[in-house]
Amino acid sequence: MKYSKKERQKLLQQTIIDNPFVTDEQLASQFKVSVQTIRLDRMELSIPELRERIKDVAAHNFENDVKSLPIDEVIGDIIDIELDERALSIFDVKEEHVFQRNGIARGHHLFAQANSLAVAVIDDDLALTVHSEIHFVKPVRAGDRVISKALVTGKDDSKSRTFIELTSTVENEVVFAGKFEMYRTKGQGGNQ
Amino acid sequence: MKYSKKERQKLLQQTIIDNPFVTDEQLASQFKVSVQTIRLDRMELSIPELRERIKDVAAHNFENDVKSLPIDEVIGDIIDIELDERALSIFDVKEEHVFQRNGIARGHHLFAQANSLAVAVIDDDLALTVHSEIHFVKPVRAGDRVISKALVTGKDDSKSRTFIELTSTVENEVVFAGKFEMYRTKGQGGNQ
DNA sequence: TAAAAAATTAGCACTTGGTACTAACATCAG
DNA sequence: CTGATGTTAGTACCAAGTGCTAATTTTTTA
CATH class of the missing domain: 3.10.129.10 (Hotdog Thioesterase)
Structure with missing residues (x-):
């Protein structure tokens, strides 16, 4: 049997934390649901789309690059x-x-x-x-x-x-x- | 007068290094040329598009994140x-x-x-x-x-x-x- | 068991920030 | 004047979405 909505959403969340580079399509085939379902899940969980996630990771990095020296002092x-x-x-x-x-x-x-x-x-x-x-x-x-x-x-x-x-x-x-x-x-x- | 092609490309390169998050459109208006010109410039300089650049920054970060613990031991x-x-x-x-x-x-x-x-x-x-x-x-x-x-x-x-x-x-x-x-x-x- | 509610799927138009390609101009040197 | 170089414009297309409506399936519950 497939996962229940709750289980799926929990796993979804963890999957995206582990690998923020995953697309909705990949997630859909992984959980054996439609892409639309994945999108509804993301909305409910307030998980941004792939590009936003990547941008967040990058922005973080960029910020850290600049700050790492002074903070570390x-x-x-x-x-x-x-x-x-x-x-x-x-x-x-x-x-x-x-x-x-x-x-x-x-x-x-x-x-x-x-x-x-x-x-x-x-x-x-x-x-x-x-x-x-x-x-x-x-x-x-x-x-x-x-x-x-x-x-x-x-x-x-x-x-x-x-x-x-x-x-x-x-x-x-x-x-x-x-x-x-x-x-x-x-x-x-x-x-x- | 505008910049010559060479000058523009040099500045373009530095601008993107300083801020990889800049779009072609922003660059076009900054250098007062068309978006197409910016794209030709990027090709000549082998500078990837915005999303690829961001992904690179993010991937870098992600790699470091994952490795930091075991390596740090x-x-x-x-x-x-x-x-x-x-x-x-x-x-x-x-x-x-x-x-x-x-x-x-x-x-x-x-x-x-x-x-x-x-x-x-x-x-x-x-x-x-x-x-x-x-x-x-x-x-x-x-x-x-x-x-x-x-x-x-x-x-x-x-x-x-x-x-x-x-x-x-x-x-x-x-x-x-x-x-x-x-x-x-x-x-x-x-x-x- | 049938009706209501929740969950899932499908489809379409639209968005961003591009690529790929073709064609038209502009400018300047020889 | 002609050709090379540089610039701009326009079209079709792509990925990975959003937003919205509608249909279908599944589950719940009265």
Whole structure:
């Protein structure tokens, strides 16, 4: 037997999500209904026609191409910052950040958030990580909201170094901690 | 005066690169020639029609979307691996990996390559980084090919720990080095 | 079981953004 | 003046639709 209308529409929706490049005609033969039925289904589900779908995918891509660099500069959203003092950022862990096999966040994402924050907190055009000692205290999972705090703990102006202590927490539990030694170009002999 | 054919075609090409979503009609009115002329121009320049262009952009995007997860599991391509012994991976640094301002690779990408390799070299379903001490020895730039070597230096089976020493080089110069302490589920008392 | 409602199919005119092709002009160089 | 090059115009056609009306089939329900 064929699918019921509900089943068909559900499958239709998924099919189009999986492959937005499919035409009504292909869908019709796949589900063994007429093209008109497919079109009625699309209307009911508010699924746009092939060309619109493709345009959407393309537009998305085009947008991302332009934006990907600036957005990526800091991983996580900085929600508070006092240059050369402290900074705070939020990073929402999603499915794409975890290992498929065990659902635990890959370490480099936590490091990326921490490292980006360490770079951001420094009031200088050029800040680079020189050395870092880090601890992955507790596994983080998809859905977790990681809050990173960076605290500038010291400076060595003769060597152009800044020292930062960093803690990341999920619901007030420490999941990641690290010390960062950063290099900066300008000596910046103390602001204020 | 209008543009010469050559000038027009050059501008046409750039216009379409900048915005692949433009129609022949829009181009015609922009260059103050007929739609037919635009079409002849496109033929001579082998520029496909609007829909094909959009489809290309979309297909590109789609491909990347699908691949991003599996590829991302390991940053860089593993070119050699002996489980629980050593591993080697290559990572080509591109524009998107560097800071816009100074062209230096963001630290977390080097860490990601290193960390992923440390995870990969362990012969276990579940490997997690517990602790790591890392040095960013020399700045890395776009175009550089980073080769990471991971060497298993020790184990503490009672604590389910594996110790790894990692070195990343660009043209035989060390750019990044680190020690990783990894956690694994299975004790794995030494494979042959 | 027959009538009503829901679902499906069919057909036609029309739309966009083109291709393919033919034919008519325009402009300029030799 | 003639020929080459460039430009414009017009026609038929295509894919992948929308919008609309109407007919047919299936299902529900009174």
